[in-house]
Amino acid sequence: xxxxxxxxxxxLGAGLRALLVLTLVTGVIYPLVVTGxxxxxxxxxxxxxxxxxxxxxxxxxxxxQSYNLPLKKGxxxxxxxxxxxxxxxxxxxGPNTVNTRYSLILSGATNLSADSxxxxxxxxxxxxxxxxxxxxxxxxxxxxxxNTVPGYTVRPADVPADAVTSSGSGLDPAISPEYAELQVHxxxxxxxxxxAAVDKLVKEQTQxxxxxxxxxxxxNVLELNIALKxxxxxx
Amino acid sequence: xxxxxAAVLQLLALIxxxxxxxxxxxxxxxxxxxxxxxxxxxxxxxKAIGADPDAEMTWPAYLRGVLAFSAVSVLxxxxxxxxxxxxxxxxxxxxxxxxxSFNTAVSxxxxxxxxxxxxxxxxxxxxxxxxxxxQNFVSAAVGIAVAxxxxxxxxxxRTGELGNFWSDLVRGTLRVLVPMxxxxxxILVACGAIQNFSGIHEVGQFMGGSQQWNGGAVASQEAxxxxxxxxxxxxxxxxxxxxxxxxxxxNLFEIFLILVIPFSLTRTFGVMVGNVKxxxxxxxxxxxxWLGFTVLMMWTEFAHHGPALQAAGGAMEGKEVRFxxxxxxxxxxxxxxxxxxxxxxxxxxxxxxxxxxTMLSMMLGEIAPGGTGSxxxxxxxxxxxxxxxxxxxxxxxxxxxxxxxxxREMKLAACYILVTPALVLVFTxxxxxxxxxxxxxxxxxxxxxxxVLYAFTSASNNNGSAxxxxxxxxxxxxxxxxxxxxxxxxxxxxxxxxxxxxxxxQTPVPETAGTLRTEKPLFTGLLVGAILIITGLTYFPALxxxxxxxxxxx
Numbered sequence: 001x002x003x004x005x006x007x008x009x010x011x012l013g014a015g016l017r018a019l020l021v022l023t024l025v026t027g028v029i030y031p032l033v034v035t036g037x038x039x040x041x042x043x044x045x046x047x048x049x050x051x052x053x054x055x056x057x058x059x060x061x062x063x064x065q066s067y068n069l070p071l072k073k074g075x076x077x078x079x080x081x082x083x084x085x086x087x088x089x090x091x092x093x094g095p096n097t098v099n100t101r102y103s104l105i106l107s108g109a110t111n112l113s114a115d116s117x118x119x120x121x122x123x124x125x126x127x128x129x130x131x132x133x134x135x136x137x138x139x140x141x142x143x144x145x146x147n148t149v150p151g152y153t154v155r156p157a158d159v160p161a162d163a164v165t166s167s168g169s170g171l172d173p174a175i176s177p178e179y180a181e182l183q184v185h186x187x188x189x190x191x192x193x194x195x196a197a198v199d200k201l202v203k204e205q206t207q208x209x210x211x212x213x214x215x216x217x218x219x220n221v222l223e224l225n226i227a228l229k230x231x232x233x234x235x
Numbered sequence: 236x237x238x239x240x241a242a243v244l245q246l247l248a249l250i251x252x253x254x255x256x257x258x259x260x261x262x263x264x265x266x267x268x269x270x271x272x273x274x275x276x277x278x279x280x281x282k283a284i285g286a287d288p289d290a291e292m293t294w295p296a297y298l299r300g301v302l303a304f305s306a307v308s309v310l311x312x313x314x315x316x317x318x319x320x321x322x323x324x325x326x327x328x329x330x331x332x333x334x335x336s337f338n339t340a341v342s343x344x345x346x347x348x349x350x351x352x353x354x355x356x357x358x359x360x361x362x363x364x365x366x367x368x369x370q371n372f373v374s375a376a377v378g379i380a381v382a383x384x385x386x387x388x389x390x391x392x393r394t395g396e397l398g399n400f401w402s403d404l405v406r407g408t409l410r411v412l413v414p415m416x417x418x419x420x421x422i423l424v425a426c427g428a429i430q431n432f433s434g435i436h437e438v439g440q441f442m443g444g445s446q447q448w449n450g451g452a453v454a455s456q457e458a459x460x461x462x463x464x465x466x467x468x469x470x471x472x473x474x475x476x477x478x479x480x481x482x483x484x485x486n487l488f489e490i491f492l493i494l495v496i497p498f499s500l501t502r503t504f505g506v507m508v509g510n511v512k513x514x515x516x517x518x519x520x521x522x523x524x525w526l527g528f529t530v531l532m533m534w535t536e537f538a539h540h541g542p543a544l545q546a547a548g549g550a551m552e553g554k555e556v557r558f559x560x561x562x563x564x565x566x567x568x569x570x571x572x573x574x575x576x577x578x579x580x581x582x583x584x585x586x587x588x589x590x591x592x593t594m595l596s597m598m599l600g601e602i603a604p605g606g607t608g609s610x611x612x613x614x615x616x617x618x619x620x621x622x623x624x625x626x627x628x629x630x631x632x633x634x635x636x637x638x639x640x641x642x643r644e645m646k647l648a649a650c651y652i653l654v655t656p657a658l659v660l661v662f663t664x665x666x667x668x669x670x671x672x673x674x675x676x677x678x679x680x681x682x683x684x685x686x687v688l689y690a691f692t693s694a695s696n697n698n699g700s701a702x703x704x705x706x707x708x709x710x711x712x713x714x715x716x717x718x719x720x721x722x723x724x725x726x727x728x729x730x731x732x733x734x735x736x737x738x739x740x741q742t743p744v745p746e747t748a749g750t751l752r753t754e755k756p757l758f759t760g761l762l763v764g765a766i767l768i769i770t771g772l773t774y775f776p777a778l779x780x781x782x783x784x785x786x787x788x789x
Contacts, residue, residue: 011299015307018284018401019373022408026372026459027365030413034420034455038430041421046430048448048478050438057439060448062427062477065440081442088556107355107472109553109581111704113590113682114541115785123546132543132552132584140546161539161549162556168475168563168580174556213236213244215483216559225441 053226061220064090064173082146083190085183085228087175087221089139091166107169110135139164143182152185174218177206191232201227242533242561245487249565252491253498260495261502261514267410268383268403269507280405288405291396294736297384298729300400301377305344305725308370312340315366316358325359326434326449334713341717343370345724346378346606348460348467348576348699349716351708355449355470360432367467368456372416375463375496376407378608381728382500383507385612388735389636390508392743397735411496412463419458419492426488427481428454453478461492464606466576466699474566474579475555486562486579490569497521497573497604500611508636512754517614519759524603524766525572528596532564535588540786544586553581564589571596574606576699583678583686583702590702591782594689597696598774599766600655606697612731618753619648619734621765625751625758635753637743644734651730656773658695658719663688663777665715672711677704681788685781690716695723 038046049061059065064087068078080086091110110132117123117131127133140156143163147154160178180202188198205224209215273281273288281288292300313336315322320330331339335351342349343366352358358367380403387397424430433450440446453469457479460466470476480486498518505514537560539550554563563580570577571593582593596603602613623640626633633640640648666672666687676683682704689702694716701707707716752758 008303011303012307014284014286014401015300015303015305016311018280018286018304018404019307019311019369021280021283022373022405023365023369026408026413027369030372030416031364031368031452031455034417034424034458035430035432035452037421038424038454042424045427046424046454047433048429048431048438048450049427049481053441058441059438059446060477062481063446063448065442065446067442084442107470107476108353109472109475109584111581111583111677111702112543112552113583113678113704113785114544114550114552114586115682115788116543116678118542121542121788123542133546136543136547136552157548159548161544161547161551164547165549165552165554167551167555168553168578169470169472169477169555171472171477172555172557173477176556209236209241210482210484213241213248214487215557215562216238216241218556222441 051222051226053229058226059222060173061223062173064088064167064171065222066090067221067225080146082186084225085175085180085187085221088162088172089135089164089166090170090172091135107171109168109170110166135166136164147182147186149185149189154182158182173222174220177202177217177219180206180219180224187228191228193231197231198228201231238559238561239533239537242559242564245561246529246565249487249491249494253494256495257499257502260499262506264411264499264503265506267406268398268503270406274409277405277409281401284401286399286401288399288402290399292399293395294384294397294732297397297400298732301381301728301732302725304373304400304404305377308344308373309340312343312366312370313337315362316340319359319362322359322361324361328357328359331357334710335708338713338717341720342699343367343465343467344374345697345720346374346463346465346574346609347694347697347720347724348465349694349701349707349720350467350699351713351716353471354468360451363456363469364452368452368459371456371459371463371465371467372408372412373404375412375459375465375607376404378606379407379411379496379500380404380608381731382608382611383503385615385731385735386504386507388738389638391739392741394739395736397732397739412459415462416455416458419462419488420455422488423454423457423485426485427477428457428485429478430454457489458492460577461489461575462496462607464493464497464573464575466570468577474577475581480579483557483562486558486566489577489579490566493569493573493575493577494604496607497610500608501604504611504615510754513636516754516759517611517618519756520762520766521603521605521610521614523759523763524599525568528572528592529565529568532568532589532592533561535586535592536560536564539586540588541586550586550589553584555580567593568596570700571698572599572601572603572605574601574609574697574699576693578700582689582700583704587782587786587788590685590689591778591786593700594685594692594782595770595774595778597692597698598659599770600652601696601698602766609697613727616648616651616731616734617766618762619644620652620769621758621762622751622753623648624765625761631749634744634750637746638738638741639744643737647730647734647737651727652769654726654730655695655723658723659688659691659774660777662691662695662715662719666691666711672709675706675709675712677706681781681784685785688777688781691719694719697724
């Protein structure tokens with residue numbers, strides 16, 4: 001009995017020493033080596049791919065932002081500033097006590113199920129609050145209303161899926177080219193630009209798939225808005 | 236090019252890349268575990284541990300090594316989190332509460348990486364890199380070690396010796412995982428994943444004002460998180476977070492990292508038992524299931540059944556634009572068929588059937604290709620059972636790789652496959668029957684049940700992904716999923732090592748005309764069938780209450 005206790009203690013001691021040595025290798029040396037290489041070779045990327053505009057940092061090309069009007073009195077959520085291209089809904093972040101949206105970049109999804117809010121297998125016209133049906137239908141109505149300008153009518157069927165759904169991270173920096181195209185008439189009207197000029201901008205900012213098949217075509221909203229700002233300033 | 240065609244091409248590129256490295260990586264790992272020489276740094280480490288790396292161990296000794304190392308690891312990680320508040324480099328985060336610390340410690344040591352916390356709000360640099368990331372390495376190395384011990388059981392005869400645990404642990408970490416992670420980590424940074432030690436800081440925004448960022452050693456942790464099939468994200472959104480998984484290419488690359496070691500280990504197995512065709516047969520079984528599930532997942536996600544997704548016009552809820560439906564579907568199957576549990580999109584918002592596929596993937600026991608090491612030993616156990624079933628059909632004593640599958644071997648294999656279903660079903664039933672635990676569900680009805688079933692399936696199989704609607708940060712879920720993870724990891728390991736011991740003692744039986752040829756397609760078919768039937772019979776009633784009910788209703 002005594003012998004087996006001694007053996008157990010000896011074994012646990014070996015385990016502890018093994019853990020400490022391996023912690024040194026994989027928990028200290030390894031991250032430091034990777035950090036050293038990363039900082040030396042890919043400094044900007046290792047630090048979050050910051051983008052500058054007009055000499056000041058305006059965010060990361062990888063992290064989504066909101067493009068909203070300042071909060072009016074009595075408002076709890078701000079209205080979008082329709083001068084700028086808008087990103088995807090980010091309902092997964094939600095308002096909470098620790099963070100306001102995008103203030104500390106807390107990531108997260110809504111996790112609502114595909115049948116959330118459905119009645120008998122379809123989304124009803126008036127779905128219950130805080131369900132996925134409600135979020136999707138409300139977002140679609142808003143997209144249709146905001147983007148319908150004189151001479152250009154958006155039909156509900158034209159609205160792409162990424163415009164009415166929240167992303168996995170809640171920080172999606174990109175929208176689909178279809179959603180960007182859909183916003184062109186509105187952005188042109190609000191900024192007094194020609195539709196052709198804004199359309200050209202979107203085309204320039206559209207990134208295709210890597211090697212033609214990896215990932216999905218996308219438009220980075222921050223980069224697009226920076227280019228738009230330059231266009232407005234230079235007109 | 237349409238998104239479906241692009242997704243198929245991505246899948247083909249992935250298969251091509253995995254095929255390209257299969258032989259070199261598999262052979263290399265076989266050399267690592269069969270080598271008689273030690274690197275200088277390894278000798279120094281063995282001296283520090285106080286272990287003789289050349290001393291052969293019997294199965295109980297090997298098991299004691301596994302358990303002692305894991306017990307110390309749980310305790311160390313628990314204390315690290317409990318003391319976070321007073322440790323330097325903790326970004327002023329406070330210490331983690333006892334139930335959550337226990338859950339997280341167990342979760343990372345068991346290679347599960349279930350997370351009931353939000354990384355960016357809970358864990359500082361020290362706990363992330365010196366605690367959690369370390370377990371990403373060593374828990375994976377322990378998994379491979381146990382698999383290698385089982386392979387030695389098949390390869391060796393008339394001996395009780397299965398190798399040396401300390402040597403297998405150290406070699407797996409130093410010669411396999413660390414070098415691959417360094418390369419992978421640098422590639423991830425080159426594509427935009429962050430790697431720094433800055434604290435929480437303010438960064439300007441386009442519309443004025445600022446946002447707060449949390450820096451960290453993300454790329455280095457991301458690399459081993461996928462390679463070691465761990466899955467514990469630096470951030471709450473895991474691999475959906477742009478700082479962890481910035482582009483469509485990194486998404487495909489991370490899927491590759493998840494799959495490369497589990498698939499290549501079948502080559503290591505073939506080399507070590509002296510017949511690479513046996514490895515191909517196991518590989519073919521894994522690939523058949525993996526491809527089948529991936530195609531099914533793509534079909535259901537592209538068809539986007541489900542009322543809210545139909546209204547939206549596509550299954551993009553919980554998915555990132557840069558990955559799209561295709562990249563997200565491939566990732567979801569890879570992460571649940573291995574024991575990874577990293578997510579690049581949120582399974583709870585998948586179609587009803589898509590969510591069911593992720594669950595069924597885990598319920599198969601994560602053997603196609605499974606976790607690092609645990610996938611191979613799980614699949615070999617299924618092979619033993621398939622051989623036994625075949626033996627019953629023809630009335631012959633079953634044998635596999637020249638070893639007789641007798642009463643003792645079958646009892647151990649049967650115990651192995653009973654552990655996880657028992658844990659999943661008992662814990663899920665208890666969580667539904669007791670008064671308070673159901674309050675944690677976000678969605679109601681069939682989907683709410685799925686959240687609970689998913690949680691215990693994920694924990695017991697050491698996967699770690701979540702139908703994240705469930706609020707798992709309660710004392711009940713922290714404790715019970717913690718227990719499920721512990722039992723789901725170490726009970727099977729006991730049976731595997733005992734089986735390895737009893738196989739190694741046998742004298743090989745010569746191959747005759749009546750021997751079942753386990754390297755032929757017939758056996759692969761038999762194995763796939765056995766896996767699907769056993770899993771189906773075990774879980775069908777539970778699946779019918781959750782994802783099937785949801786999928787059929789819409």
